[in-house]
Amino acid sequence: MSEIYQLSLCELVEKIKSKEISCEDATQSYVDRASRSKKLNCYIEDTFDVALKKAKSQDQNFNKDQKIFGAPIAVKDLFCTKGVQTTASSKMLEGFKPEYESTVTSKLWEQGGNLLGKLNCDEYAMGSSNETSYFGNVINPYKNDKDLVPGGSSGGSASAVAANLTSATVGTDTGGSIRQPASFTGTVGLKPTYGRCSRWGIVAFASSLDQAGPMTKTVKDSALILEVISGHDHKDSTSAKKQTEPFSQKLTKDIKGLKVGIPKEYKVEGMPNEINELWNKGIEIVKSLGCETKEISLPHTKYALPTYYIIAPAEASSNLARYDGVRYGFRAEGKDLIEMYENTRAQGFGDEVKRRILIGTYVLSSGYYDAYYLKAQKVRRLIKNDFDEAFKTVDTILTPTAPSSAFEIGQNVDDPISMYLNDVFTVPVNLAGLPAISIPAGYDQKNLPLGLQLIGKSFDEQTILNNAYAIEQNLNFKPQIKDWWM
Amino acid sequence: MSDKQFDYYLTGEKGEYEVVIGLEVHAQVLSEAKLFSSSATKFGSEPNSQVSLVDAAMPGMLPVINKFCVEQAVKTGLGLNAKINNFSKFDRKNYFYADLPQGYQISQFKHPIVGEGKVILDMPYGTKEVGIERLHLEQDAGKSMHDQDPNHSFVDLNRSGIALMEIVSKPDLRSPSEVGEYIKKLRSIMRYLNTCDGNMEQGSLRADVNVSVRLKGSTEFGTRCEIKNVNSIKFMQQAIDYEARRQIDLIEEGKEVDQETRLFDTKKQETRSMRSKEDAHDYRYFPDPDLLPLRLEEGYVENLKKDLPELPDQKKQRLISEFNLSNYEASVIISDQAVSSYYEEVAKQSDYKLAATWLMGELFAALNKEGKEITESPVSANNLAKMINLIKDGTISGKIAKTVFEEMIKNDADPSKIVEDKGLKQTSDPKEIESIIEKILSSNQDKVEQYKSGKDKLFGFFVGQVMKEMKGKGNPQMINDILKNKLK
Numbered sequence: 001m002s003e004i005y006q007l008s009l010c011e012l013v014e015k016i017k018s019k020e021i022s023c024e025d026a027t028q029s030y031v032d033r034a035s036r037s038k039k040l041n042c043y044i045e046d047t048f049d050v051a052l053k054k055a056k057s058q059d060q061n062f063n064k065d066q067k068i069f070g071a072p073i074a075v076k077d078l079f080c081t082k083g084v085q086t087t088a089s090s091k092m093l094e095g096f097k098p099e100y101e102s103t104v105t106s107k108l109w110e111q112g113g114n115l116l117g118k119l120n121c122d123e124y125a126m127g128s129s130n131e132t133s134y135f136g137n138v139i140n141p142y143k144n145d146k147d148l149v150p151g152g153s154s155g156g157s158a159s160a161v162a163a164n165l166t167s168a169t170v171g172t173d174t175g176g177s178i179r180q181p182a183s184f185t186g187t188v189g190l191k192p193t194y195g196r197c198s199r200w201g202i203v204a205f206a207s208s209l210d211q212a213g214p215m216t217k218t219v220k221d222s223a224l225i226l227e228v229i230s231g232h233d234h235k236d237s238t239s240a241k242k243q244t245e246p247f248s249q250k251l252t253k254d255i256k257g258l259k260v261g262i263p264k265e266y267k268v269e270g271m272p273n274e275i276n277e278l279w280n281k282g283i284e285i286v287k288s289l290g291c292e293t294k295e296i297s298l299p300h301t302k303y304a305l306p307t308y309y310i311i312a313p314a315e316a317s318s319n320l321a322r323y324d325g326v327r328y329g330f331r332a333e334g335k336d337l338i339e340m341y342e343n344t345r346a347q348g349f350g351d352e353v354k355r356r357i358l359i360g361t362y363v364l365s366s367g368y369y370d371a372y373y374l375k376a377q378k379v380r381r382l383i384k385n386d387f388d389e390a391f392k393t394v395d396t397i398l399t400p401t402a403p404s405s406a407f408e409i410g411q412n413v414d415d416p417i418s419m420y421l422n423d424v425f426t427v428p429v430n431l432a433g434l435p436a437i438s439i440p441a442g443y444d445q446k447n448l449p450l451g452l453q454l455i456g457k458s459f460d461e462q463t464i465l466n467n468a469y470a471i472e473q474n475l476n477f478k479p480q481i482k483d484w485w486m
Numbered sequence: 487m488s489d490k491q492f493d494y495y496l497t498g499e500k501g502e503y504e505v506v507i508g509l510e511v512h513a514q515v516l517s518e519a520k521l522f523s524s525s526a527t528k529f530g531s532e533p534n535s536q537v538s539l540v541d542a543a544m545p546g547m548l549p550v551i552n553k554f555c556v557e558q559a560v561k562t563g564l565g566l567n568a569k570i571n572n573f574s575k576f577d578r579k580n581y582f583y584a585d586l587p588q589g590y591q592i593s594q595f596k597h598p599i600v601g602e603g604k605v606i607l608d609m610p611y612g613t614k615e616v617g618i619e620r621l622h623l624e625q626d627a628g629k630s631m632h633d634q635d636p637n638h639s640f641v642d643l644n645r646s647g648i649a650l651m652e653i654v655s656k657p658d659l660r661s662p663s664e665v666g667e668y669i670k671k672l673r674s675i676m677r678y679l680n681t682c683d684g685n686m687e688q689g690s691l692r693a694d695v696n697v698s699v700r701l702k703g704s705t706e707f708g709t710r711c712e713i714k715n716v717n718s719i720k721f722m723q724q725a726i727d728y729e730a731r732r733q734i735d736l737i738e739e740g741k742e743v744d745q746e747t748r749l750f751d752t753k754k755q756e757t758r759s760m761r762s763k764e765d766a767h768d769y770r771y772f773p774d775p776d777l778l779p780l781r782l783e784e785g786y787v788e789n790l791k792k793d794l795p796e797l798p799d800q801k802k803q804r805l806i807s808e809f810n811l812s813n814y815e816a817s818v819i820i821s822d823q824a825v826s827s828y829y830e831e832v833a834k835q836s837d838y839k840l841a842a843t844w845l846m847g848e849l850f851a852a853l854n855k856e857g858k859e860i861t862e863s864p865v866s867a868n869n870l871a872k873m874i875n876l877i878k879d880g881t882i883s884g885k886i887a888k889t890v891f892e893e894m895i896k897n898d899a900d901p902s903k904i905v906e907d908k909g910l911k912q913t914s915d916p917k918e919i920e921s922i923i924e925k926i927l928s929s930n931q932d933k934v935e936q937y938k939s940g941k942d943k944l945f946g947f948f949v950g951q952v953m954k955e956m957k958g959k960g961n962p963q964m965i966n967d968i969l970k971n972k973l974k
Binding site: 321 | 545549550580584
């Protein structure tokens with residue numbers, strides 16, 4: 001018999017609704033486990049006491065109609081949670097308690113979710129290894145002899161799901177921050193189409209790229225969370241005028257006839273063989289499931305990373321201007337306004353954040369705007385056109401999620417460019433605003449998880465979910481978590 | 487209207503200088519809510535009582551456009567005879583200041599909602615056309631107060647996020663008076679359209695003034711300086727005068743005018759440097775990624791056009807061409823909306839020309855005497871109209887009407903009643919008038935002789951005598967006509 005914390009979200013909710021498990025037991029199970037897992041440093045702040053109280057009251061007020069009734073869910077510390085500290089993993093917001101709740105997390109609670117706490121991430125969502133957090137590194141529950149990174153920026157989220165410290169969670173993905181850590185931790189991470197979920201109440205990093213999305217143990221769980229958190233929000237002007245869809249109900253592994261594209265430009269030089277092999281394995285699987293595979297070309301792929309590292313920092317430099325010590329958050333005093341700004345931002349922000357603000361300020365500055373920012377936006381259009389063209393002949397696109405498995409903590413900290421290369425397969429998707437999902441597909445020689453990514457057409461999350469579900473059911477990937485940290 | 491010539495030239499040693507002025511007017515949009523948030527916009531509320539999460543730039547907050555503000559901007563654009571752009575975009579203007587919570591102002595840089603237009607001014611030397619470059623929407627900032635405490639500055643964010651229309655003129659203005667008239671014209675148009683209350687004391691209308699000088703006859707522009715945030719017409723005019731002379735002095739000394747931003751010190755009545763070009767902000771404008779481009783639907787502008795009230799210039803032309811008002815009368819009437827409404831009320835019920843005469847003559851005199859505004863007029867528009875109709879139909883003469891009017895001022899009584907009660911009806915019986923005229927003429931034969939031999943002025947004497955005999959109630963026109971006849 002599985003432990004409660006080993007159940008998938010869907011299994012758990014089903015057992016709660018059939019009264020096989022009480023809400024209190026469900027929450028207690030995760031609280032116990034999370035309390036003994038501080039070494040992984042997934043949680044910045046826990047709300048265990050409140051969660052247990054709520055679980056007890058949920059047992060008194062049974063609600064079969066709520067889609068995730070009784071599910072204990074911790075969320076990335078980028079979502080503003082009313083009355084609960086929200087830090088964006090930064091000293092700048094340490095102690096900040098919003099008076100408001102983000103739209104996405106509101107939907108989770110409306111459907112019966114129960115907040116366990118706030119999960120660690122890279123500071124202001126800037127990073128690919130969760131090594132830039134003011135609250136310390138997150139450690140990947142997968143390990144060889146050294147501690148490994150869980151990926152980033154949603155490293156705390158991915159780790160928590162993999163280590164069964166939450167039944168599911170939501171993260172954010174700007175350049176791969178849901179998918180890459182999912183790949184490093186053997187979990188499922190979905191970035192919806194830009195505009196599918198509301199950005200209201202999420203600490204903004206890069207406005208035209210940020211999207212909230214589910215991070216879960218299984219594809220079916222992912223579909224259920226997506227169903228809960230999607231939908232038009234009039235408070236977000238970039239929110240698509242679409243209602244949510246019954247993704248979990250329409251989930252099927254029958255993908256016969258699906259056309260799957262294999263982009264030739266994703267065969268990057270120097271990529272480990274194992275990744276290539278895994279990719280081929282994926283191709284074989286979909287073929288065996290009745291899909292047609294074909295090679296496609298996304299010619300501007302190689303420009304995606306530099307394009308991203310111009311646009312994202314540019315938007316971030318402006319979005320982070322509000323953190324100035326005047327109205328809320330950290331303030332370091334100064335003899336006048338300018339000095340106060342300088343001291344506050346020098347002390348409140350970490351190095352990676354400062355690096356990106358400087359890059360962003362530079363590419364928007366007078367004399368450089370045309371050469372960098374404007375040019376990058378034009379290239380972005382070409383990248384999107386590549387996908388639009390490809391999707392005329394295929395329904396989904398299959399690629400590896402990351403160019404390696406989880407690396408050691410500290411390995412890339414002094415080499416930002418190496419760090420940025422982690423995003424090479426995920427970034428084009430954000431630039432094009434498309435949906436994509438990463439599913440665990442196998443292990444490398446070091447017994448570390450590797451992920452495969454499926455990219456879909458705009459607002460066609462159902463197809464990539466189905467495609468992913470079919471592969472998942474066929475592969476039967478088994479997590480190999482050893483609880484070494486307890 | 488005198489045949490004056492434009493004459494604002496400043497004399498230096500090198501010759502006469504012309505002053506070139508362009509204005510960037512910031513007009514607060516009249517609306518219930520702010521440009522991108524639903525907070526109230528009422529002036530004078532408790533500090534920080536009208537600040538939403540979006541206005542305070544809390545983490546995760548996003549802007550949502552207020553459609554009514556867009557409508558107000560388009561209406562104003564139509565009032566400026568300007569091109570309305572069906573496609574426009576919002577850009578972020580990035581800089582740091584304590585009263586700018588976001589660290590950027592949402593504005594419109596490359597694609598404003600309104601394009602080129604024009605405004606016509608009535609100057610003593612003729613009409614002057616002032617070109618409008620563009621009008622765009624942007625957020626207002628909060629207010630900083632540095633004088634409340636020796637060691638602290640205070641910030642009130644009530645104003646942060648209120649919609650502003652920035653109206654940029656072409657550098658077509660040439661004198662402080664033209665600037666004054668331009669501001670008044672803009673204010674008048676916006677008040678007519680109800681898109682801005684134009685209240686400079688409350689800060690709902692402010693201007694940045696760009697001033698440069700050049701020798702008269704030159705076609706090249708000189709280096710300009712920007713005088714920021716001047717909040718009264720008088721100060722603008724003083725600032726321009728000072729600044730123009732300052733620049734001329736520099737040029738005459740052989741020095742260059744530095745392009746810089748200056749402030750006007752209202753106490754010392756001089757401008758001083760705020761920051762130089764080197765210290766100028768680099769605003770790093772880029773399209774706001776939280777907002778979609780603004781697209782006006784087919785027919786949107788046409789619909790607004792249909793419902794626009796008559797604008798001051800149109801009204802003025804109509805008053806002149808249809809009702810024979812003089813340019814001066816028409817200008818005075820349209821310059822103030824309350825006056826214009828009152829006038830219209832009176833005129834449409836009676837007579838446009840007489841209404842103008844009585845409004846600008848007796849009524850204004852009475853108001854001035856009491857220090858009252860037209861809105862506090864002791865005589866209602868209806869009653870004034872009635873009185874004018876009594877003149878028109880011959881019941882009373884213009885002279886008698888003055889007496890009636892004086893009565894009306896006391897208690898806004900019905901003029902017909904006053905005429906009744908005081909027996910003020912004029913006599914228009916030709917037989918009666920003729921007999922009195924004969925009587926006067928026959929008892930003044932010597933004067934009749936003198937008149938017939940050329941002393942035309944005596945006509946007035948006869949009229950006066952007849953009137954006196956009739957106790958002022960004779961119909962003056964009839965007296966005139968019959969007397970003329972008799973004296974032929």
